[in-house]
Structure formats: C-alpha cells, structure tokens
Amino acid sequence: MAVEADPWHTLVAELLDRSHLWRPEDLGGVLDRAAAPLGLRMTVWVADAEQRSLRALAVPGRATPAPLPIDSHAAGSAFAMVESVVADGRRWVPMVNGTDRIGVLEVEAPGQTARDESLARPCETLAGLVGHLITTSLPRGDSLHLARRSGPMTAGAELLWQLLPPLTVSVADFTVAAVLEPAYDVGGDAFDYTVDGRRPQFIVLDAAGRGLRAGLAAAVALSCIRATRRSGGDLPAQARAADGELLRQFPDARFVTAVLAELDLDTGVLRYLNAGHPPPLVLRAGAVVETLTDGRRLPLGIADPRASCGEVTLRPGDRLVLYTDGVTEARDAAGEQFGQNRLADTVERHAVGLPVPETLRRLSHTILAHQSGPPTDDLTLLLVEWSAGAARRTVPPTSRADERQE
Template identity: 50%
Template sequence: MTGANVPEVWHGILATLVEAGHLTGPAELGRLVTDAVAPTGTEVVVYLVDYEQRALGPLPPAAGTPEPVDDSAAGQAFTLGRTVPGPPAWIPVVNGTERLGVLRVVPATGADPYPVLAGCRLVAGMVGHLITAKNLYGDDLQRVRRSRPMTPAAELLWRLLPPLTFASRQMVVSTVLEPCYEVGGDAFDYAVDGDVARLAIYDAVGKGMRAALATAAAVGAARARRIAGAALDEVATAVDRVLVDEFSDSRFVTAVLAELSLADGRLRYVNAGHPPPVLLRAGRAVRTLKDGGRTPLGILAGGTTVAETVFEPGDRLLLFTDGVTEARDPEGVQFGLDRLVALAEGVAREDLPAAETVRRLSHAVIDHQAGPPRDDATLMLVEWSEAAARRAVP
C-alpha cells in the first residue's frame, strides 16, 4: 500500500503533526504523536534508541521498561529497518536513513491492521523528521537517549558530528563512536554533494578536553576549507596550520581524508599517520589502503601526497581508529586487525544494512574489553552500492 492509497484519515494525521509541530517542544513530542493518532483508536508510543544502541526507551508521557535492541521484536524493527507485525507492531523511525528508534503500534480492537500499519509508517517518517528538528531546541530527547551523563569533552564532540548514517542513491556511509559518554579525541565527518562524497576520520593524541579541543579545531578547519572548495592536500595544510597556531604543546591529530566520486568510483585519499582503511570486495577484505601517507596533522614535516584507487560496484571501505584494533581483553590480548577483518567479512555475508554492520562490529570491540575502554574507538563504513542504499531505507 503506497502513501497515495493510505486512508484519508492518516493524511489528516500527518497534517496535524505538521501544523501542531510548529509550536511543540521536545518534551511534548511524544504526547503530540499519541494524541494525533488517538482518534483512530490506535495506540502509538515513540521509542528512541540510546547512545549505546543497546536499548529503546519510550518518550514521555509513556512509561515502561526499555526494549532491548538485541533479541526483541522492537530491536528487530530497529536493526533491520522492517515493520514487525504484532500486536504490538513495531515500525522503524528514521530521519532519511539515520536510525532513531521505533513506533510501538496497537490497532483498535477489530480494526484491519493493514491500513493502520500503512498509515503508521507515514507517521513514523514524519516523527523521524520532528525528532531531528526538535532535538535542537531542548534537552528532553537527549535525556531519553542517555543512560548516564556525558563528560564535557564528549558533549563537545557529539555536537560537532553529522548523523551516524546517510544514504544517497549510490552510496551509504555509516559510523559509530565509542565510548559514547567519555569520548575525547576521536571524530568523524562527511559531506555528500552531488556526485562527490567527502569523508574524514580523526584521532587526536591524548584524552579528555585537550584532545577534544584539538579534534574540534581539526574538524572546523577541514570543514571551512572543504566548503570553500579546497583540494585534499589544501585541507590537510589548513588543519596543520590551525593546530600549530592554536596549541603550544605539539598537539597532533591522525586522520584519513578522502573523496569518493559516486559517478565512477574513484577514491582519492590522504593518510596522516592513521591506521590504513580496509577495502572489502564481494564480502572479502582484498587490501588495505597504505598509500597517501604523510605525518599526522599538526606536524609540519614534508608534503602531502594524494593517493588514488578505484572502487568496483558494491565495494565497502572500512575506516577505524586505533582504539578498535588495540582494544585489549582482561588478559591483555588485542582485538587486532585480523579479528576486525574476519568479523567484517562475516557480517558482510549477512547482507545487513550498513548501520547494523558497524553497530555489531562496535559492540564486538566493547564486549572484547569486558570493561571500560582505554581509548576511543571509531568505525566508518562506506558502501558504493545502490543495493546498500536500498537496504538503508525502511
């Protein structure tokens, strides 16, 4: 059933959400959705995923126990991006392809569930947009998503980051950042304009606020030059300059800066002292991208060389910080590149959405440590694939 064939009452509900949403704050968003749908006799509750992506909690005024992302019907809707029929039914809530949560839906007694679920899928789409917009104007949605307070450094960096997932018709980029509440030096960035995807992953030396400030300066300098149309080597030089000018303690940042042509798959990249990304083809790791090397950003020694390779349709590029491969279990055994590659290959065979792939990889790293991480751990997965883009859409 397409949107055009959904009963007219649901289009009226969308109109209500749009009109009433203008004067609705974050704290009232859950009630707005519940009240808008109530005339149909359908019970709807909005659930948001937490920063760890391990639980889905209800928006007030609803109350109740959070639903686990793993091993629950709600979690299945979230992880796979599919409606899980009930009752209750669970419908994924996204903004574009950024996974935000789910709708819990209980149709009125005796109601035909098919048109109800079709209508609620439209509502879920509108709710995703409202959550993203209203999140800017208050803290209530943030409180629902957090299981504990963030450090000031983590608060600073999270506010700088783009959404964890984005998809266009030709590609998907999906990311994850751990530890969610204490991250200090890691960050990622991307911008997709026309047929070019610009990608970056950063890791500042040190921990805490000093590292966060260096990363923030690097991201800001890179974005300013990127938006001005600068080439990759010019972007790297701009970051060098701001780190040298603003930090007197030889502060540096490792990074990979890249540009992917979505028209022909050409990838141009610079590696500033960072772990080399891994290229996966047909579900297998085929090589690491070791060219384009230079000193870490902020260390002025030598020039910047831009390397180049060419993707084949369906290729995946896995970028990561050293907090992933160097994570240690209680016996001191590192997670390691081989383990990361093996897990990435195994998950690739399951044909999951990119966002679910990086979530599972990240949780494998966290579970390996069996305790608080010693370092930040960031993953970015880029897929040049129309099929991957379609999998990202609910």
C-alpha cells in the same frame, strides 16, 4: 462542497500544527492524542546513544515503560533491520530521519488487528515524520537528549556529538555509516563526510590524548577541514589548513591523526591522505583486497609539505573501512589485540543481509565485548558500501518498493 479530510491526513496536520510551538517533551503526548480518533495508541521509542536499548518518550497520564533491549525484542528487530515487525498485537515501525535510525514507533490497534496491511504505508509515513520532528526538536532543549541517554555525558563527549553529522546517510548508489564509542565519554575521535555530487568525501580523526583537550583539538581539525572543503580546497589543502590552526591554537604541539578520502563515483578512483593513522581497508566479495598504505604524511598539526595523495580503484559493491587505533588495539584479558584481521572478518560476518549501520552497531559491540574492562581509548568506525542495494536496505520497505517502481 466540503471535502471530508482523510483521518490520517488529519493526524499528520495536527502533529505538524502543534510542532511549531511545542516543547520537545510534548511530542509523545501530542502524537498519542492525535492518533486516538483512528482508534490507535502510539508510543515513540528512541535508541540510546550506545544503541543497546530503546527508550520510550513520556506520554501524560501513562507510566513510562522500561527500556527495551535492541538485541532481544521485536522492537529492536524493527530498529536493526529497518523493517516493520508485528508482534504481541502491536506494530513496531522503524523510525528514521532520512536514513539515520532514530528509533521505533509502537502502534497498538485495539479492536483491529495490527497485522492489517492497510496500516503499513501510513504508519511508515508517520514514523518518518516523527523521526524528522525529533531531529528538528532536539536543539530546542534537553529533554529529547536525555531520553536518548542511559547515563551522564562528559564535557568532551557533549562537544564532539554536537559537531558530528548523522550516524547514517544513504544516497542512490552508496551508504556511509559511523559509530563512536564509548558514547558518553568519547574525547578525541570524530568523523565526517559529505555526499554531494559525484565525489563524496569521508574523514576519520583521532586527536592525541583523551578528555576535553583532545575533543577541542578534534573540533579544531574538523572545523578547518570543513571550512577548506566548502571553499573548494582539495584533500592536501584541507590537511594543511588543519596543520596551521592546530599549531596556532595548541602551542604544546597537540596533533591529530586522520584519514581524508574522496571517491570519484564515475571512475571508482579513491584518493586519500593518511596523516599518521591506521590504514583503511577495502573489502570485496568477503575478503580484504587492499590495505591502503600509500598517501602517508605526518599527523595533522605537524606541517608536511611533501605529502601527496594515494590512489586505488574501487568497484561497485566494495566496502571501505576507516577506523581509529582504539578498534584494532582493543585488548582482551590475556592482552590479545582485536587486530586488523579480526576487524575484517567481523565486518564481513555481520554484513551478510544487514543494513550498513546495523553491521557497525554489532561490530562495535563485538569490539567492546572483546575488551577486558572499560575502554582505554576511543574507538571510531566508518563504513562505506558502494551499492544501490546497501542504500535501499536503510529505508523502510514501502519506500524500497516505491524506488524499484521508478
């Protein structure tokens, strides 16, 4: 006996079937057509690189709407808080790939109420699928990249963005998120992490200078660190590998400052190397409790055989902040630097009740607003929160409920 397919299952099946052969620009139209039999109209909105606006993917036969501001629209609230929002007869559903925020799925329900809670779970599941499909379709062409941009990108920025991991990843007991500005003209800054096993690693780099040459130096250092790490090398070995390759590739003695850190989740011990970089901060219960000044060595690209790791013991709930000097040295019109104290205060002010990536988004915009004129240096922030609650806040609400029941 034939079994009648559930209409949501049919929608998902059609989306997946079409995704094998589609061009990236087809996604918006395929989704909207597949949703029509359910009496729904759908629009995919993706966050731009600077995370200020949401931009709609094109749907054939429809005018593409203007971008929506993240800071002052219901769609932006859904994106920021990773929670569905119902407003103006629409359901705005957060769209993530894993825990990396991609954008928002707009669901219009003509003839029925968008507040119907029976829509919550299937819409969040569908939004998650669309987030995955956007991520896997990005390498096929330029259209999805362009949809996420409000302006042209420099060659140095193109190089670095292709090397970086997602801006956010969460596992059961911690979240790590990063932000990089200016998004379209970044040159020498970069970040990396690995969340495998019980000893995750976190890295922030800052290559001397700006532009493509700085981006190339950052790429060399990042690639050496990854290759050595994946071959089983510890933090000092990773730094030495970067030293050697930077010396070979850049006879002009180009160097890279960096922090390489590894957290033992079983003991709380954080081991770290600081290669000429601003000192990381440890925040606990709303205050800076450690400024990590040990483990110092010369910048990457300058051999330092005497280098050794620093150590500090963290507690669950602590936050670790890694940053480049473009953060603390950002100056206002009077020449006042943003500074380390203001950085710590702003992290704590924005961290109350917010997902970790939203804390960083708001922090980066606060730093940019502090500056007088365009940024004179790249700024990169990486924030780790060792907390199961932090991890849960980066997934949609129905997924949080499912995890609590396990």
